[in-house]
Amino acid sequence: MKARVHVMLKNGVLDPQGEAVRHALGSLGFAGVNGVRQGKVIELDLADGTTEATVKEMCEKLLANTVIESYSIELN
Amino acid sequence: MKAAVVVFPGSNCDRDLAVAFERAGADVSMIWHKDTELPGDIDIVGIPGGFSFGDYLRCGAIAANSPICRSVVKHAERGGYVLGVCNGFQVLTETGLLPGALMRNANLKFICRPVGLEVATADSAFTSGYEKGQVLTVPVAHHDGNYNADAELLARLNGEDRVAFRYTDNPNGSVDSIAGVLSDNRRVLGMMPHPERCVDERHGGTDGVAMFRALLDQLATA
Numbered sequence: 001m002k003a004r005v006h007v008m009l010k011n012g013v014l015d016p017q018g019e020a021v022r023h024a025l026g027s028l029g030f031a032g033v034n035g036v037r038q039g040k041v042i043e044l045d046l047a048d049g050t051t052e053a054t055v056k057e058m059c060e061k062l063l064a065n066t067v068i069e070s071y072s073i074e075l076n
Numbered sequence: 077m078k079a080a081v082v083v084f085p086g087s088n089c090d091r092d093l094a095v096a097f098e099r100a101g102a103d104v105s106m107i108w109h110k111d112t113e114l115p116g117d118i119d120i121v122g123i124p125g126g127f128s129f130g131d132y133l134r135c136g137a138i139a140a141n142s143p144i145c146r147s148v149v150k151h152a153e154r155g156g157y158v159l160g161v162c163n164g165f166q167v168l169t170e171t172g173l174l175p176g177a178l179m180r181n182a183n184l185k186f187i188c189r190p191v192g193l194e195v196a197t198a199d200s201a202f203t204s205g206y207e208k209g210q211v212l213t214v215p216v217a218h219h220d221g222n223y224n225a226d227a228e229l230l231a232r233l234n235g236e237d238r239v240a241f242r243y244t245d246n247p248n249g250s251v252d253s254i255a256g257v258l259s260d261n262r263r264v265l266g267m268m269p270h271p272e273r274c275v276d277e278r279h280g281g282t283d284g285v286a287m288f289r290a291l292l293d294q295l296a297t298a
Contacts, residue, residue, distance in 0.1 A: 013179075013224065014182075014249075016179070016180050016181070016182050016183075016184055016222070016249070017180055017184065020184055061141070062133070062137060062141055063133070065134055065137065065170065065177055067169070067175075067176065067177040067224070068177045068179065068224055
């Protein structure tokens with residue numbers, strides 16, 4: 001089974017990389033890009049039967065820094 | 077005073093930190109990250125700068141979960157001293173020994189130059205060799221030194237006099253210009269600037285010497 005974890009900076013935490021991407025899009029001529037937030041996607045190849053609770057524990061302990069980041073989990 | 081300097085793959089200031097402790101008169105052991113226990117009689121652990129584990133995932137995140145770091149956390153919980161510099165500060169926030177987090181510099185650039193550093197408190201074993209308000213010149217060399225704390229944490233750090241150092245001219249976007257913070261028992265210090273890189277005239281400055289001397293004075297008599 002696979003899990004996909006999305007890690008994003010929490011709302012309210014300034015994302016300097018996202019801002020730089022927004023400026024770059026503007027300079028390429030893309031108008032109307034009001035905001036860019038950059039995060040990461042982590043794909044996990046897991047033993048069958050791994051529970052969402054276990055993946056959540058992985059996020060809390062390592063994959064996300066919950067001081068500044070939020071995460072969401074997709075299992076399939 | 078007995079000091080241990082932890083070495084991770086990608087650490088690159090470990091030797092400098094060891095030399096700074098030795099010059100102050102400490103016995104220093106180098107501890108590899110796969111070791112599971114610190115020597116029993118260690119007074120202070122140094123977590124050096126560098127790029128532990130290539131900064132993969134997040135700066136300091138993999139190192140913070142390495143076997144030796146569990147032992148460092150236990151050492152701190154027993155009231156032991158810990159100094160984390162640069163990547164070491166990032167590791168300490170990732171272990172939870174220090175609050176807040178270090179993010180990408182606001183200007184996205186790697187910053188490598190001497191900066192003005194104001195001593196925000198002299199009330200710690202690390203800073204007792206300085207006067208509060210004294211301005212030091214200490215080098216920084218980091219890409220992720222933008223200290224992040226929410227309003228509640230910031231109020232707590234200021235209220236408990238736990239900001240150790242502030243930049244005189246904020247280079248990286250850190251909240252409240254914070255360059256270093258203390259734990260609630262004041263025995264764990266994390267800071268982005270490198271005091272071990274200014275302990276010899278040939279470094280271009282010696283403002284870091286007083287930190288290592290003060291530690292030796294306090295811990296030798298402890």
